[in-house]
Amino acid sequence: MAEVKFVNVIKEFEDEKKGKVRAVNNANFVVKDKEFLVFVGPSGCGKTTSLRMIAGLERQSSGDIFIGNRLVNKVHPKDRDIAMVFQDYALYPHMTIKENLAFGLKNLKTPKAEIEAKIKEAAAILSIENLLDRKPRELSGGQKQRIAVGRAIVRNPSVFLFDEPLSNLDAKLRVQMRVELSELHKRLGATVIYVTHDQVEAMTLGQRIVVMNGGEIQQIASPEELYENPNNMFVAGFIGSPPMNFIKARLDGNQLMTADYTLTVPVGLLDKYKAYQKEEVVLGIRPEDIISLNLLNHQPNHNVIEPTLKVVEHLGAELLFYFNIGEDQVTGRVGADAKLKSLSKVKLYINMEKMHLFDPN
Numbered sequence: 001m002a003e004v005k006f007v008n009v010i011k012e013f014e015d016e017k018k019g020k021v022r023a024v025n026n027a028n029f030v031v032k033d034k035e036f037l038v039f040v041g042p043s044g045c046g047k048t049t050s051l052r053m054i055a056g057l058e059r060q061s062s063g064d065i066f067i068g069n070r071l072v073n074k075v076h077p078k079d080r081d082i083a084m085v086f087q088d089y090a091l092y093p094h095m096t097i098k099e100n101l102a103f104g105l106k107n108l109k110t111p112k113a114e115i116e117a118k119i120k121e122a123a124a125i126l127s128i129e130n131l132l133d134r135k136p137r138e139l140s141g142g143q144k145q146r147i148a149v150g151r152a153i154v155r156n157p158s159v160f161l162f163d164e165p166l167s168n169l170d171a172k173l174r175v176q177m178r179v180e181l182s183e184l185h186k187r188l189g190a191t192v193i194y195v196t197h198d199q200v201e202a203m204t205l206g207q208r209i210v211v212m213n214g215g216e217i218q219q220i221a222s223p224e225e226l227y228e229n230p231n232n233m234f235v236a237g238f239i240g241s242p243p244m245n246f247i248k249a250r251l252d253g254n255q256l257m258t259a260d261y262t263l264t265v266p267v268g269l270l271d272k273y274k275a276y277q278k279e280e281v282v283l284g285i286r287p288e289d290i291i292s293l294n295l296l297n298h299q300p301n302h303n304v305i306e307p308t309l310k311v312v313e314h315l316g317a318e319l320l321f322y323f324n325i326g327e328d329q330v331t332g333r334v335g336a337d338a339k340l341k342s343l344s345k346v347k348l349y350i351n352m353e354k355m356h357l358f359d360p361n
């Protein structure tokens with residue numbers, strides 16, 4: 001049983017050039033017992049620092065950290081019942097794989113027979129039995145990754161910490177390992193805290209996701225909730241690919257005036273956005289909510305626009321197309337059966353039921 005909790009955690013570094021750098025600013029969250037929680041955000045937003053504070057490799061400047069209801073501020077890393085998997089695998093090059101797997105357990109004075117049994121079990125789970133006598137340099141990137149995970153598994157921790165473990169693997173292997181990590185999580189029944197800058201990885205792995213930017217938590221929610229109801233423009237633009245379109249507009253009653261078109265806001269959304277009345281706003285609309293009229297069997301009587309497409313990209317099953325509204329470039333995504341062509345004029349329906357409004361400032 002282990003939940004992990006941050007209460008008002010701040011971490012400041014003393015940087016020679018920049019002075020005080022606040023890497024994590026007042027973080028509060030609870031990772032539930034047995035949850036797979038992902039931290040996601042751009043490089044430098046404080047993900048690794050957060051993870052290292054949980055591991056005890058970094059001491060917070062202020063605030064409290066709990067693991068399994070125990071205040072661990074002063075608890076040594078090896079007594080926190082966690083295991084961490086690093087991006088660069090951190091295997092010992094002069095040891096065999098078996099010795100690498102055994103190393104942490106030997107340090108904990110685990111009896112030899114027990115070490116043997118645990119390695120055997122982990123090797124079976126990860127299908128690495130045939131690699132045990134090799135040295136790390138004789139392994140591929142994907143195999144090294146497995147060993148790094150194996151080294152965490154043999155410790156049987158209640159919390160696994162992963163710091164961008166797949167970022168050194170090629171795209172195909174990354175997808176395969178992603179599925180394996182999901183399965184592993186179910187099988188081990190442990191709490192997993194996973195850090196990545198890749199929003200696709202976050203969306204596919206996380207039961208819940210913590211979106212960070214500039215040391216601040218932007219939103220904590222399930223993948224579906226982040227996608228459907230982003231808290232702010234940062235989250236809206238970070239989650240989803242191609243990203244949500246942002247279009248300058250002005251709201252007046254149920255009319256949303258963009259540079260080129262007037263769109264109608266659904267009645268059901270007016271109350272949600274009433275603070276934006278008569279204000280400059282940013283309309284957020286996802287690429288898949290811009291729909292080619294030739295794919296609809298009803299003819300909508302509003303929110304139809306007719307831009308000239310600048311470029312159409314064929315991605316097999318889908319088309320991406322690009323046009324402008326005023327100065328804002330807009331991306332749309334439709335099934336390939338829409339048969340759109342570059343430089344053609346096309347009627348598009350904007351599904352305003354799915355719109356978001358943001359404060360431009």
Ligand code: ADP
Pocket residue numbers: 013014015021022023041042043044045046047048049050
């Ligand atoms: P991420 O893992 O999200 O890329 P980090 O947690 O590594 O981000 O870093 C967050 C911020 O803290 C960055 O601005 C980084 O430069 C700074 N930082 C991290 N570690 C140190 C350190 N040991 N000394 C000074 N600044 C650091």
Ligand code: MG
Pocket residue numbers: 047048049
């Ligand atoms: Mg990092």
